[in-house]
């Protein structure tokens with residue numbers, strides 16, 4: 298089963314906030330501690346605390362310990378990571394995170410990555426943040442991580458470099474190099490300080506596959522990772538959602554993208570597969586089972602496939618909540634070994650059934666209205682057939698009578 302994650306960075310992100318979000322979303326603390334112990338044995342301790350940020354329950358991970366070295370070069374950090382007993386994927390992503398930090402710092406200070414002296418971000422606790430987050434994300438085994446546009450903050454912050462404007466230059470460089478969208482995240486135009494730190498930004502851009510709103514997903518876990526500060530008017534926390542990807546859904550809210558909606562419009566999926574090796578006698582049963590499984594419609598289109606093979610495209614129109622049931626029918630009743638799907642907008646006319654009184658019995662009439670006027674009135678063919686059989690009259694005669702009677706409803 299594939300897994301995806303979404304990071305909601307509406308209050309920014311830092312290394313310890315991301316650690317908190319991972320723990321809150323269900324990553325065992327031991328996973329993070331093992332990675333931290335590998336780079337800083339007996340020096341750094343992770344202590345989770347349940348806190349409330351603006352009314353929301355969140356996890357604050359305290360990164361505690363002492364570290365007298367505050368000026369590590371990128372080479373020093375690399376040596377530390379290389380010497381650590383870390384799983385290879387964790388080491389690789391920690392490397393990549395610091396490499397991005399080194400390149401960002403080099404651009405800020407107009408020097409080379411190798412010449413960079415990390416200050417705060419080179420301290421052991423920051424290195425622990427990085428390996429802890431890399432280990433936590435590796436543990437989740439996500440197929441993709443989507444990151445929201447990042448609130449970076451505004452105003453000024455005091456750091457080893459002195460008073461820095463927010464977003465701090467390293468954060469700007471990190472996000473710019475990854476083409477990641479960001480914004481101040483101010484409330485009512487009031488400067489909010491530093492919401493996204495360089496370590497947070499480096500971790501985001503190293504792990505993000507793409508940036509944007511929450512992708513369609515079935516959420517299995519939600520975790521808020523708290524920052525140390527309490528910020529008025531917002532929960533100072535980064536949020537992680539973990540779940541299963543869901544088919545893309547078109548939102549019927551209208552507005553964005555110039556979409557217009559009509560009465561009764563809904564989003565549906567068209568699920569398709571090209572099939573060239575099913576005995577054609579089986580298809581009617583397949584279509585019937587798809588309708589039984591909740592499909593709104595199911596049909597076949599003859600096609601000529603690669604290598605000149607005659608085949609059919611099976612297409613199924615279905616509500617997103619019946620998608621799984623339809624896939625089950627396709628996979629168990631046909632020889633298809635995969636399906637593709639896309640979202641479509643469905644606009645139905647209002648319709649109702651009326652009854653036609655005909656010689657020997659009744660036939661249902663399906664009446665469709667548009668803008669309050671009847672635009673279509675069609676006798677139900679199954680009823681016509683049944684009445685023809687019941688009365689022993691030709692089907693064409695009953696159909697002609699029903700069609701004539703339907704005219705009065707138009």
Ligand SMILES: O=C([S-])c1cc(C(=O)S)c[n+]([C@@H]2O[C@H](COP(=O)(O)O)[C@@H](O)[C@H]2O)c1
Pocket residue numbers: 311312402405414415416417418419423454455456457458461465466467468491494495496497
């Ligand atoms: O350590 C370094 S080199 C550093 C660079 C910058 C620049 O933007 S340049 C900013 N800071 C500030 O340090 C603290 C801690 O950052 P973490 O990423 O370790 O959380 C933070 O306020 C940064 O803005 C450090």
Ligand code: NI
Pocket residue numbers: 402405416458467
């Ligand atoms: Ni710096």
